[in-house]
Amino acid sequence: MKSSAYTRVALNRELHLYYKEYLNRSPAANLKATVRGSRATRARLNAEALLLMGFDAPHSVLWGKLPGAGEYLFTVAAPGEPVDRWLRETVAARDPAQLQRRRQLLHSLGTYIGRMHASGIIHGDLRPGNILAALMQDQFRFTLMNNERNSRRVPTPGRLLLRNLIQLNMLPLADLGRTDRMRFFRAWRRQMRELSAVEAKILAAESYRRALRRLPTKPPASDSAPTVEGPGSPR
Numbered sequence: 744m745k746s747s748a749y750t751r752v753a754l755n756r757e758l759h760l761y762y763k764e765y766l767n768r769s770p771a772a773n774l775k776a777t778v779r780g781s782r783a784t785r786a787r788l789n790a791e792a793l794l795l796m797g798f799d800a801p802h803s804v805l806w807g808k809l810p811g812a813g814e815y816l817f818t819v820a821a822p823g824e825p826v827d828r829w830l831r832e833t834v835a836a837r838d839p840a841q842l843q844r845r846r847q848l849l850h851s852l853g854t855y856i857g858r859m860h861a862s863g864i865i866h867g868d869l870r871p872g873n874i875l876a877a878l879m880q881d882q883f884r885f886t887l888m889n890n891e892r893n894s895r896r897v898p899t900p901g902r903l904l905l906r907n908l909i910q911l912n913m914l915p916l917a918d919l920g921r922t923d924r925m926r927f928f929r930a931w932r933r934q935m936r937e938l939s940a941v942e943a944k945i946l947a948a949e950s951y952r953r954a955l956r957r958l959p960t961k962p963p964a965s966d967s968a969p970t971v972e973g974p975g976s977p978r
């Protein structure tokens with residue numbers, strides 16, 4: 744499976760199990776792990792905390808240490824497809840049925856993430872690829888992946904909410920337009936009772952602005968040859 748640096752992810756389709764290896768990073772990271780708990784342990788405990796609070800996260804079934812300083816964790820395969828794929832492929836057509844489904848997805852996701860934030864949970868890496876969405880009995884069900892760096896802060900500092908909203912906004916405009924972003928945001932906002940109108944406005948505008956600034960200006964053409972830019976070329 745595609746995964747980030749220092750992790751390896753594999754799926755056993757017959758057993759419906761995901762296997763994730765947390766590889767050794769650096770002596771400093773290992774030292775941090777002895778203080779704060781290893782990444783695998785935090786992924787497991789943070790997922791359990793989410794489940795206890797009524798948010799879906801992968802269920803852990805088996806874990807342990809690898810030779811060296813790495814660790815592994817088996818989780819039950821959660822249903823659904825990542826939200827970025829939903830928006831880019833599954834509900835991307837302009838026919839009424841897909842448009843309605845798309846709005847339902849954005850509204851449900853906004854409510855879900857709003858509930859999570861209202862309960863003080865900040866996700867460590869809330870990019871749309873880390874949220875699985877499954878349609879079940881006409882309702883969306885979400886599962887939060889990559890819970891290694893989640894935290895809980897009540898009251899939640901605005902900068903942490905902003906960070907999560909920027910991560911969520913990390914989609915090209917072609918995949919998620921401005922009106923759709925506002926659909927998500929309005930549902931999110933309804934769950935955030937404590938937020939003043941001014942704070943909400945700033946969060947919406949800043950998360951949008953900063954995410955778009957970080958995205959590459961031109962989406963890579965998927966059917967073209969790889970570009971010849973060197974690693975140091977400016978974006």
Ligand SMILES: Nc1ncnc2c1ncn2[C@@H]1O[C@H](COP(=O)(O)OP(=O)(O)O)[C@@H](O)[C@H]1O
Nearest residue numbers: 744746747750752761801818819820821888889
């Ligand atoms: N329990 C699971 N259920 C469903 N999909 C999973 C599960 N674990 C991992 N995946 C899939 O593998 C991908 C990579 O796993 P993830 O935990 O996000 O690793 P990384 O830290 O490399 O991003 C996820 O985005 C998801 O698509």
Ligand SMILES: [Mg+2]
Nearest residue numbers: 872873888889
């Ligand atoms: Mg991930």
